[in-house]
Amino acid sequence: MKRWLFALLFLLPLCGGGVYAAPENLPEELHLLFDDRTLTLDLDVQKNLIQRVPQHFLIWQGQRIPIDLGETLPEKTLLMDLETVFVFRVSPVALQQYLESISILRTDTQKTVEIQLDETGKVLFEGTPNDGYEINIEKLVHLLDRAIASGKKNVRVPAKRILSQVVVHPDLAARGIEEIIAIGESNFTGSSAARRQNIRVAAAQFDGEIIPEGGWFSFNKILGSVGEEKGFVRELVIKGNKTEKELGGGTCQVSTTAFRAAFRGGFPIPVRRNHSYAVPYYRPYGLDATIYLGAQDLRFINDSPGDILIQAFVEDDDLFFVFYGTNDGREVSFEGPFISNYQNAPPPIVYETEDLPAGEMIVFDQAHAGFRTEWFRWVKKGASLRRESFVSEYRPWPAKIQRGIGKKED
Numbered sequence: 001m002k003r004w005l006f007a008l009l010f011l012l013p014l015c016g017g018g019v020y021a022a023p024e025n026l027p028e029e030l031h032l033l034f035d036d037r038t039l040t041l042d043l044d045v046q047k048n049l050i051q052r053v054p055q056h057f058l059i060w061q062g063q064r065i066p067i068d069l070g071e072t073l074p075e076k077t078l079l080m081d082l083e084t085v086f087v088f089r090v091s092p093v094a095l096q097q098y099l100e101s102i103s104i105l106r107t108d109t110q111k112t113v114e115i116q117l118d119e120t121g122k123v124l125f126e127g128t129p130n131d132g133y134e135i136n137i138e139k140l141v142h143l144l145d146r147a148i149a150s151g152k153k154n155v156r157v158p159a160k161r162i163l164s165q166v167v168v169h170p171d172l173a174a175r176g177i178e179e180i181i182a183i184g185e186s187n188f189t190g191s192s193a194a195r196r197q198n199i200r201v202a203a204a205q206f207d208g209e210i211i212p213e214g215g216w217f218s219f220n221k222i223l224g225s226v227g228e229e230k231g232f233v234r235e236l237v238i239k240g241n242k243t244e245k246e247l248g249g250g251t252c253q254v255s256t257t258a259f260r261a262a263f264r265g266g267f268p269i270p271v272r273r274n275h276s277y278a279v280p281y282y283r284p285y286g287l288d289a290t291i292y293l294g295a296q297d298l299r300f301i302n303d304s305p306g307d308i309l310i311q312a313f314v315e316d317d318d319l320f321f322v323f324y325g326t327n328d329g330r331e332v333s334f335e336g337p338f339i340s341n342y343q344n345a346p347p348p349i350v351y352e353t354e355d356l357p358a359g360e361m362i363v364f365d366q367a368h369a370g371f372r373t374e375w376f377r378w379v380k381k382g383a384s385l386r387r388e389s390f391v392s393e394y395r396p397w398p399a400k401i402q403r404g405i406g407k408k409e410d
């Protein structure tokens with residue numbers, strides 16, 4: 001704004017003006033376009049990504065001139081109208097936290113991974129790989145704001161992919177284990193100490209495992225058991241309509257991460273099932289895989305032209321499954337999650353107990369909304385194109401509360 005015009009703002013009483021609500025033009029979803037995938041933000045579900053902020057305009061000779069007044073409004077202007085509208089803006093903090101929570105945002109520099117064999121033939125990994133994106137959050141927020149204002153839904157993400165170099169032992173290279181072909185990630189921030197232990201113990205069972213060319217991966221077969229002798233402890237698992245503690249609770253974090261690697265690698269996945277309700281640890285929703293020994297398994301087929309070597313490891317609150325093998329030129333792209341059939345959580349279920357003082361209440365099982373998600377995946381190999389749909393149905397889940405009634409007198 002010209003300096004003289006700004007100076008006039010405070011000279012004479014305000015003439016008219018007011019505050020107006022912006023039209024409800026917020027799209028239901030926004031699509032973030034990466035080179036190899038499309039990530040869908042459902043703004044009905046992820047409400048914290050959007051905020052309503054005031055935008056001020058000075059009305060001068062029939063023109064609306066945007067001005068930045070911070071958090072205060074001037075008390076006087078020179079025979080001018082000041083108009084304020086509330087517009088939708090993306091929250092930079094919430095967007096960054098979301099991209100970090102789904103492990104797509106990476107800030108590390110490129111690393112090199114060395115894979116060797118010891119004298120017994122055991123696979124040894126030196127280093128951990130990167131697979132993610134350096135994203136210009138400030139520019140992405142600007143592009144998203146423009147898309148919302150114009151009614152557009154697709155936004156090309158300003159991002160650079162990070163992928164590590166690999167040095168492989170000759171004996172492994174002879175089996176087609178040459179480079180990174182897929183990585184699955186998940187985040188378990190907020191997990192209990194017991195859940196964290198089970199995640200680490202379960203992941204260790206898969207580290208160094210080799211899936212032969214044309215072979216099947218069975219999560220339950222490799223896991224074997226969740227006994228105390230392996231280091232597993234009791235933690236919450238979903239059983240029917242209940243959440244209760246069993247040995248190995250939290251192991252589904254590992255199966256979910258393995259599923260994501262197979263999904264991103266374009267491998268056929270004939271056996272997979274989502275959890276009963278939408279577990280917050282498994283965002284983005286629709287890319288989880290529940291397992292239960294003796295009942296529910298996760299399986300995929302190695303249809304690549306070589307063996308697949310698995311590296312499984314934990315960094316801070318992130319779990320990674322890395323597949324090393326032969327790149328056969330397949331192109332994998334995916335889009336989602338598309339969320340529908342949203343249902344609010346039912347009223348809480350209250351259980352009376354003598355173990356708590358009268359009137360004291362403890363929430364021992366959180367409420368979860370129900371909804372349907374769908375992801376689409378395209379796998380192109382030469383002239384062949386395979387299109388697949390991965391559907392997850394999450395049922396609404398009531399909170400469960402213990403309410404104390406005190407000890408009964410004998």
